[in-house]
Amino acid sequence: MSKVGTDLVKRGMAEMQKGGVIMDVVNAEQAKIAEAAGAVAVMALERVPSDIRKAGGVARMADPTIIEEVMKAVSIPVMAKCRIGHIVEARILEAMGVDYIDESEVLTPADDKFHVDKSKFTVPFVCGAKDLGEALRRIGEGASMIRTKGEPGTGNIIEAVTHQRMMQAQIRRVQGMSEDELYAEAKNMGAPLHLLKEVHDTGRLPVVNFAAGGVATPADAALMMELGSDGVFVGSGIFKSENPEKFARAIVQATTHYQDYELLAELSKNLGSAMEGIDIATLRAEERMATRGW
Amino acid sequence: MKIAVIAVQGAFREHIQALRQLGADAVEARRAGELENVDGVVIPGGESTAIGKLMREYDMIDPVRKMAADGKPIFGTCAGMIVLAKRIEGEETVHLGLMDVTVNRNSFGRQRESFEADLEIPALGEATFPAVFIRAPHIAAVGDEVEVLARYRDRIVAVRQGNLLATSFHPELTGDLRLHQYFLNLAKESVAN
Numbered sequence: 153m154s155k156v157g158t159d160l161v162k163r164g165m166a167e168m169q170k171g172g173v174i175m176d177v178v179n180a181e182q183a184k185i186a187e188a189a190g191a192v193a194v195m196a197l198e199r200v201p202s203d204i205r206k207a208g209g210v211a212r213m214a215d216p217t218i219i220e221e222v223m224k225a226v227s228i229p230v231m232a233k234c235r236i237g238h239i240v241e242a243r244i245l246e247a248m249g250v251d252y253i254d255e256s257e258v259l260t261p262a263d264d265k266f267h268v269d270k271s272k273f274t275v276p277f278v279c280g281a282k283d284l285g286e287a288l289r290r291i292g293e294g295a296s297m298i299r300t301k302g303e304p305g306t307g308n309i310i311e312a313v314t315h316q317r318m319m320q321a322q323i324r325r326v327q328g329m330s331e332d333e334l335y336a337e338a339k340n341m342g343a344p345l346h347l348l349k350e351v352h353d354t355g356r357l358p359v360v361n362f363a364a365g366g367v368a369t370p371a372d373a374a375l376m377m378e379l380g381s382d383g384v385f386v387g388s389g390i391f392k393s394e395n396p397e398k399f400a401r402a403i404v405q406a407t408t409h410y411q412d413y414e415l416l417a418e419l420s421k422n423l424g425s426a427m428e429g430i431d432i433a434t435l436r437a438e439e440r441m442a443t444r445g446w
Numbered sequence: 447m448k449i450a451v452i453a454v455q456g457a458f459r460e461h462i463q464a465l466r467q468l469g470a471d472a473v474e475a476r477r478a479g480e481l482e483n484v485d486g487v488v489i490p491g492g493e494s495t496a497i498g499k500l501m502r503e504y505d506m507i508d509p510v511r512k513m514a515a516d517g518k519p520i521f522g523t524c525a526g527m528i529v530l531a532k533r534i535e536g537e538e539t540v541h542l543g544l545m546d547v548t549v550n551r552n553s554f555g556r557q558r559e560s561f562e563a564d565l566e567i568p569a570l571g572e573a574t575f576p577a578v579f580i581r582a583p584h585i586a587a588v589g590d591e592v593e594v595l596a597r598y599r600d601r602i603v604a605v606r607q608g609n610l611l612a613t614s615f616h617p618e619l620t621g622d623l624r625l626h627q628y629f630l631n632l633a634k635e636s637v638a639n
Contacts, residue, residue: 154563161560164580164619168491168525171455190500192455192493227551228493229581251557251581274558408454408500409476 157274159296165229165252165276166297166360169193169383173373173404174362176200176387178218180225186390189400193229193252195385196222201258201305202388202427205439210260213241216248223249231278236445237263246275252297253277257444258304258387267445270294280364282315282442284322284351285341289446291359292344298357300381301442302365305388307429309366309375311442316363316379327355365442368393368426370406370419377410394424447633450475450484454500456492456525460618464626470633478505486519486633489526489542491580491616494551498529498541507542514544517639519609519632521625527612528583535586545610546589553584553601565615567596567604570624577603577615584614609636 155161172192177183183194198214199207213234223230229251234241236255241262245253255268257280270277271294280301281287287298300319302312322341326348329337334352338345350358363376364385373384384407393399402419409415437443451461453474465472465488472488475481487510489497501507514520520542522530529541533548554560560581564574577598585602588594596604596613603614609632617625 154561156559156561158562160562160578160619161580164578164616165557165560167457167460167619168493168580168616170457170459170492171453172493172496187495190455190496192496228495229557246558249556249558276557404496405500405503412476 162276162296163359166278169229169297169362170360171408172383173407174231174383174385175390175400176385177222177391180221182391182396183222183225185397186400187226187228189397190404191228191400192383193231194222194226195231195233195254195387197233200388200391201441202307202392203305204258205305212259213238213245216244219245219248219250233259234268235259236261237266237268239268242268242273242277246273250275255279255295257301257441261444267293278362280442280445281319283318284326285343286446287319287357287361288341288343288347288351291347291357295359297360297362299362299364299385302363302367303432303435304365304441305430306366306432306435307368307389307392307427308432309368309372310432312363312366312376313379315365315442316376316381319357319361320380323351323355323357326351367403368429369423370402370416373403374406374410374416377407383407388427392427398423399426447471447486447630447637448473448484449486449488449630449633450481451488451490452497452501452506452526454504455496456490457616457618458490461488461490461523461626464618464623465630468623468626468630470630475506476504478509481506481509481513484513484518485637486521486629487513488629489520489522489529490618491524491526494525494528494541497525498539501529501541510542511544514542514610517609517636519611519629519636520544521611521629523613523616523618524580524582527585527614530610530612545605545607545612546592547585547605547607547612548587549583550586551583552581553586554579554582557581563598565596565598565603569595569606570628575617575624576620576622577617578619579603579615582614
């Protein structure tokens with residue numbers, strides 16, 4: 153008897169991605185560059201987040217043709233994004249055989265109250281979070297992997313740092329609580345109690361926890377690893393840089409060797425310009441993607 | 447007993463925990479220097495293209511080949527099995543190229559087809575082994591010196607060739623330590639010789 157779509161199978165898939173870099177790509181050519189650089193997966197999109205920002209309007213699931221093109225081009229796993237709460241986009245991606253779905257705030261939410269019930273799917277999901285409560289709500293709905301939200305498409309690491317530090321600090325605080333304090337904490341955080349207890353007992357999230365949203369350089373990737381991330385998503389940072397091959401390779405190596413500072417210096421040399429960045433303070437409230445979802 | 451777990455990418459933490467539970471001194475290896483003076487090597491699950499590439503770029507291929515030639519045990523799980531294989535179907539790149547097997551990558555399908563199953567592995571005793579297959583490879587063909595340890599629906603999923611051990615599935619994820627013990631026993635024999 154074999155069983156598909158179990159928690160172990162879905163979470164285990166994310167465990168295999170640890171220490172690796174997942175890169176946003178918009179066509180087969182970029183996917184091949186990512187694979188050759190040592191990416192552990194690619195995220196197939198119609199536009200990278202910085203272009204989604206520029207385009208404005210409603211951002212939706214990518215055209216399946218693009219996703220299929222990427223799936224044919226590479227042997228590494230292919231992820232794709234659905235809108236928050238868009239059950240049918242998620243079902244379409246699952247039917248296409250996508251390896252992981254990102255229910256993502258980078259796209260325009262389809263539902264302002266409910267996220268997808270991810271426990272009903274065979275395919276695993278990754279979701280963004282700004283803090284521990286949000287991460288555990290998503291895991292409660294069946295997410296098998298968490299990433300920081302950061303602020304996508306900005307090339308600015310500050311929000312990803314804030315979110316990862318927040319999660320790590322909250323995990324440490326919960327770990328030090330007495331058991332009877334956890335009931336009130338679950339209410340305050342809006343987190344499922346059984347998951348909060350698991351964090352209390354183990355000192356970590358029950359699933360893999362990546363960094364995302366603003367990684368633009370090898371040093372940014374290494375910083376997120378230093379802060380306790382299990383791996384890194386790079387959205388616009390590769391293919392909006394001056395030299396995608398070099399950036400891709402350097403970010404992969406920086407993620408593996410994140411505490412080897414002499415090597416990081418070498419990897420950071422002569423890369424050309426990183427993607428153009430945005431100061432978060434210049435974004436209007438409605439331009440912030442991290443505040444989408446609950 | 448000192449075991450290096452290749453830690454360039456993948457589920458190396460789980461292997462280290464399993465080996466430490468069995469009393470071994472397990473260390474992370476990201477560079478060639480970290481492979482010195484160890485009694486065996488584990489190559490974890492992860493993405494074989496990424497692991498192979500990072501092992502090559504950081505000069506870990508030859509030291510691991512040398513250790514294998516010296517009779518030290520090498521254990522690869524899933525991606526690690528692909529890294530160990532002499533032949534990979536449909537690809538020209540081989541990584542360590544040590545084990546006389548042909549592997550077929552992602553042979554069970556994409557992630558939605560990934561599964562758990564209980565396997566019979568006679569070399570480990572009567573109790574079945576909880577195996578989790580994640581975008582798993584299988585072994586399409588083996589050389590004369592390769593012993594098949596387990597099959598799943600007629601596909602070869604665990605093999606041993608002397609001091610080399612490989613599985614399609616992930617013993618590092620399920621808490622059953624018998625395969626890690628089996629590997630450590632190989633390391634003990636190798637040290638004794």
